[in-house]
Amino acid sequence: MSIVTVQLGQCGNQIGFEVFDALFSDSHCPQGLCSKRENEAYQASCKERFFSEEEHGVPIARAVLVDMEPKVINQTLSKAAQSGRWKYGQHSCFCQKQGSGNNWAYGYSVHGPRHEESIMNLIQKEVEKCDSLSGFFIIMSMAGGTGSGLGAFITRNLQDQYSNSLKMNHIIWPYGTGEVIVQNYNSILTLSHLYRSSDALLVHENDALHKICAKLMNIKQISFRDINQVLAHQLGSVFQPTYSEEGSSHYRRNPLGDLLENLVPHPEFKMLISNAKMEEGIDWQVRPPLSGAPTLGKMSANKNLHFNTSLANLVILRGKEVHSADLGGFKDPALYTSWLEPDNAFNMWKTQRAFNKYEKSAALVSNSQFLVKPLDMIVGKAWNMFASKAYIHQYTKFGIEEEDFLDSFTLLEQVVASYRNL
């Protein structure tokens, strides 16, 4: 089954390109560490999910590119075409001349209705190219105007128009110390709207990705390209084909469906976060992340270990000797909320075919309290700013009133409370 990707705004389009590039590179990687037949099945599965075929053979990404100003889309299209290995559809993009000005209200209330028909038509065309649709993957940032506002609008439309298909929104959580001054407003408006219309919100934090580049990869001058590539690798290791229950010759057919089935047991809890580790020669000693726990040496026996309580954890392992990995640590009931059995909450997908050039790679997707702290912080800051009424006139100008803000605050406080009570 196929996934149609919608890339929104500068962030969405820049990331989207890296994601497709990573997916393509991986699927055409010669060292799969598996049999030729398996490799071919993997390639075919990946292609079905993310690329469509053209007569001349250059695969076309199953994607719709949307931005309200032309610079980024032009760059994205040409980067893809230049590589010569894959490209975007010629008519798969929608572009305007003037951006959304970092204004959620403008993206949602002005651009949304104005361009609804054109954008939905483009998506429809892409859907028609699929034999069977698993769902939509929408890549957007929360801090700006187009990704956030128009993204929320489009997601709601997708829910109305394709109510049988799944939607996963990939959201970029901005840096804590500001990229956009009104990012907290834009974020709470986005999250509250998406919570109502999306099936799952997969979050990547810029701060976390930045740390990975700095500490784990030792990059000195980190650019957004570096950050996006780390992200793309993480997503790739989550979304690339994995074995289904039947064993090594069959890959799972419904990527989004399977993910959601394992990770979103209850619609009140939709926030997912992912992390991945890819290395040569690591041991399969994958342990659940501890929050705030001291390092191993200093742990005292009578301290209560504090984990971020999870609702669901999914570990995806790829590569050499994958079947020998022991993930017992993940079945510790202390990790999970009291109303779930670890057996139900924890799942593991093992695939022998390696990802990219990494001998072993592990990805963890969690639905847990991990995001409570960042979410709480954003809501707190937005609330402080809202109390002073700063910048509100920029939103009311385009039809987003104080009531809409209050609704968003209410919904998100509920989400925070729900997660806290796990």
Next chain:
Amino acid sequence: MTQSVIVQVGQCGNQIGCCFWDLALREHASVNQKGIYDEAISSFFRNVDTRMVGDGGSISKGKICSLKARAVLIDMEEGVVNEILQGPLRDVFDSKQLITDISGSGNNWAVGHKVFGSLYQEQILEKLRKSAEHCDCLQCFFIIHSMGGGTGSGLGTFLLKVLEDEFPEVYRFVTSIYPSGEDDVITSPYNSILAMKELNEHADCVLPIDNQSLFDIISKIDLVVNSGKLGTAVKPKSLVTSSAGAFKKQQEKPFDAMNNIVANLLLNLTSSARFEGSLNMDLNEISMNLVPFPQLHYLVSSLTPLYTLADVNIPPRRLDQMFSDAFSKDHQLIQADPKHSLYLACALMVRGNVQISDLRRNIERLKPSLQFVSWNQEGWKTSLCSVPPVGHSHSLLALANNTCVKPTFLELRERFMRLYKKKAHLHHYLQIEGMEESCFTEAVSSLSALIQEYSQLDATKSMPMEDLPRLSVAV
């Protein structure tokens, strides 16, 4: 991609404008080697086929034929505009883009605003409409003028109301030259305060600049350039004040260096909208992020670096130094000290070979020494444009919405009151039809209200930050 139209009013406005067009051409020439008319150039220039009669057909793609500036030049004296039209930039302007008169405004805001305003309203509207029609998607009007005189101050601010009524969706960014303490125009306080009221009410964003600061920057540069110290030879093109390598070949006129600084300001302000980068910032984002309340729209600007050293053996001044300089009071374009006042919001627009980690590192480093208002503790807006300015490998423009503008306004009001109390020169204004004493009193109260807002914000500076109680929800 959007377009912008520059409206240059009065002697000062036109002289700065002239420098701007010069540098804009130079910048685009260095970026656009193949001479193709692309979207970046189209933001400020039209491509015209001069062989066609009449208006000259506009060409939207392909090779550059003849570039015409998207500008309207207004002056009530002919001297400056005529000079521009006889100079090397004459082909960049269309005679139909000009509005001139002979007598000048006599440094009288009332003459500029009331007399010439009503006289030329129709013509102004017509030229503006024409320039808008030539644009595919007009986003912004940039008005360049001085506050102390008559035409730039009076007619320039009259324009603002016209623009607001006629093009309500288009942004109005005003670059205003404020009079310095030793201004030789006696009535400049009157003109400035009367103009301020219009700026308060009709501008989206104002970038105040004063001559004294520009002059100080030039002195600073001269010191380095002329010090003769080893390794201080400066790349001529990189001087923020120079037009070296630009199209004007005549002798640099006295204000040229200062005007070039302002021209560079405008180029850097629009660079992220024109050129590509990993984190773009369009002009509508400036207003959105930096104007928390409609009346507080005065932005203090600073440009760094001021020059690039020519000697390649000397390592370039650390990137971080550029960020530190942007917050020093020596680099501000008005007499202001943002570091010791309260920030409402701050934008950092970076050009050139700078990545997000450099930006973040410097924000983290500088944050502790800056005071931000309690509801905007992380009030940073950032942008990264890949194309550096001519002669530099990177540059930074910082725009701050900061209470440090208050002293400038206080001083202005003080100078005004000194004159007004004695009714000095008042009759020159009151004899103009439409002018009454109430115009003055209203203008002063408008300014006082603004000052009051800044004072209230300043008062919150030393207050401890409290987190407000949040909504509590039933679970």
